[in-house]
């Protein structure tokens with residue numbers, strides 16, 4: 139008579155989608171109380187028995203006789219973080235709807251850093267084992283020399299063996315060696331790590347280490363954030379590691395951005411809603427009380443007081459004893475919003491975003507779980523916050539592409555918000571001055587409720603927009619980026635003591651190093667893309683893979699010694715402004731100047747105190763800011779956006795222009811805006827200048843219906859990448875064929891149009907070739923079933939060897 143044994147089915151980390159299934163493991167008795175659905179464990183996996191993290195999907199008791207041959211769970215490292223049935227179901231939902239693995243889904247849902255690093259060790263058990271091969275002898279000797287125990291990977295590196303080497307496997311089988319694993323918590327993240335030089339270090343350093351040391355030495359004990367140091371010198375993390383190991387520097391954690399959003403609570407008076415705001419709030423409150431879930435679009439022009447409405451609704455949710463979530467596209471763009479909420483609600487607000495250190499994120503997570511915080515504000519991933527009784531989820535600027543994740547799981551926060559709202563009987567409010575065309579369409583069709591705030595608060599007027607024809611400017615001999623009218627207006631504004639904002643659209647506005655003799659452009663050796671010159675560190679950098687090199691001294695192609703920097707970045711514009719506006723205080727904000735974490739908030743606060751006259755920047759100056767002193771907005775380089783190849787190009791361009799123009803004239807003084815373009819007759823720009831979203835959306839919908847684009851169909855993208863172009867293409871062609879067969883066979887009748895495989899706009903990134911297949915399809919379970927079947931068949935045909943494959947239902951930019 140045999141006793142029952144406990145068997146856990148787990149999903150392992152690092153699986154590809156097509157081999158992500160449940161694997162059964164024996165649960166040792168002592169771990170049984172902790173091993174339950176949602177627990178994370180480590181297990182030996184695969185032929186080499188490498189230890190991997192895994193997620194427990196289910197547990198059951200079985201007769202001991204049926205349990206032979208199973209491997210055993212090694213450790214449990216987390217049984218507490220994910221115990222909510224809702225979040226566990228969400229893992230299944232993500233896997234089914236976004237083609238990720240269970241483990242990837244769990245990783246997205248749990249706070250970053252809640253994972254572990256696994257280190258494997260080899261230990262000598264029988265010191266006098268007779269080796270049966272030369273390799274075995276080397277392994278045994280090496281271990282003996284290290285006191286009988288060594289880390290597996292380090293040992294293999296030393297002996298130039300693979301971790302799964304036959305000799306090691308054989309020694310393990312004979313019991314001469316024992317393999318153990320240790321889990322290390324990953325509390326320390328790069329973002330929080332700083333590095334400082336050891337004063338007076340005189341040991342030997344390599345050239346790269348020397349470079350880093352010289353950068354750090356003048357900073358003394360304060361050092362600098364590791365990321366900034368790597369950026370400045372262009373060396374890799376391992377150079378810094380070695381410098382630290384040599385004793386020439388040390389790492390330390392900087393907790394100062396705990397301060398990121400510490401705000402004194404109190405001092406913010408609740409506002410009196412206007413009549414229009416009041417009506418909308420009352421209506422949505424009624425829907426919240428109904429107990430069934432729903433989705434609303436709050437479509438209000440810039441400065442109409444959408445935020446004021448959120449505050450009212452959030453307060454209502456709390457009064458009902460429920461919780462609320464406010465999602466924002468990018469945390470750095472919204473310091474004002476967070477400050478406001480912290481003042482109003484104090485400690486009840488938890489903020490979740492990627493600039494937090496891992497420890498801080500975990501602590502915010504715990505605060506939410508312990509119900510100390512009942513309002514969560516954060517970016518995309520905050521949608522997974524472990525709230526248990528949600529009444530309201532707001533997505534501010536719902537059209538922003540940052541709500542979609544481009545890496546697995548490739549979800550859209552809006553979909554997840556709706557999934558959760560359904561579960562909680564909560565209300566989802568999508569807010570924007572320029573809703574996504576999808577959302578607008580659904581609202582117009584009556585699928586979601588539509589609320590409008592067509593006027594600005596307190597009768598403020600939307601800015602008057604003037605278009606400047608850059609062709610005429612060029613014809614008149616202008617060689618600068620600033621047109622004459624914009625220059626004049628800036629000067630006027632400066633004299634009047636008013637503030638201005640200039641948006642320089644990033645795309646196409648890079649500075650590249652070009653050879654004046656042969657015309658060659660300095661390109662990334664790993665990607666098909668020109669390098670961009672950064673003045674902050676004097677280097678040429680690749681924005682795709684992070685490669686960087688010192689500014690080239692001569693042309694690679696012809697040897698010409700004088701390369702020219704072409705293009706006009708924000709840096710160049712800043713120089714031009716300094717000339718045009720002598721004495722003006724200019725604040726430049728782009729990824730260079732805001733690399734350090736507090737920079738955004740510090741800069742924006744200084745601007746808001748009137749310490750600057752002009753704010754120049756990329757997309758990050760366009761959105762969400764509320765400065766009453768700004769009366770002039772200039773837009774440069776917008777034509778590049780219109781020239782994009784995506785069907786969403788117009789939508790993005792319209793939204794960006796409307797948003798940035800909306801930064802002006804929010805206070806007592808009226809605002810004006812100047813739009814520089816080479817194509818002043820362009821319909822999209824003209825509508826954007828008039829800020830006529832309704833007409834734009836109506837025309838855009840007509841065009842999309844005609845050409846069959848979303849919302850009239852859905853789009854999915856299969857992306858394939860491999861180091862060999864040929865294997866990538868072959869996999870793509872095979873996938874096309876399988877998809878075609880399924881669509882005409884078993885799945886006949888499902889609407890599906892396929893295009894591809896075609897190369898990505900930038901075909902090679904990080905030494906990998908990238909191809910895509912685009913599908914116009916339905917977004918439903920059966921279509922996903924078809925796709926899954928196709929991927930499994932492709933894997934069976936062994937076409938995925940060395941090829942990475944991903945499916946994305948919200949592909950951005952590429953189509």
Ligand SMILES: Nc1ncnc2c1ncn2[C@@H]1O[C@H](COP(=O)(O)OP(=O)(O)OP(=O)(O)O)[C@@H](O)[C@H]1O
Nearest residue numbers: 409410411412440441442443444445446595762764
């Ligand atoms: N009822 C009100 N009472 C007092 N001030 C208000 C009221 N409604 C709006 N405001 C003020 O008007 C300004 C614009 O409001 P808010 O920032 O909420 O607009 P918004 O619609 O979110 O704008 P955007 O889409 O441009 O970000 C803010 O300074 C806000 O404090």
Ligand SMILES: [Zn+2]
Nearest residue numbers: 662665680683
């Ligand atoms: Zn690159």
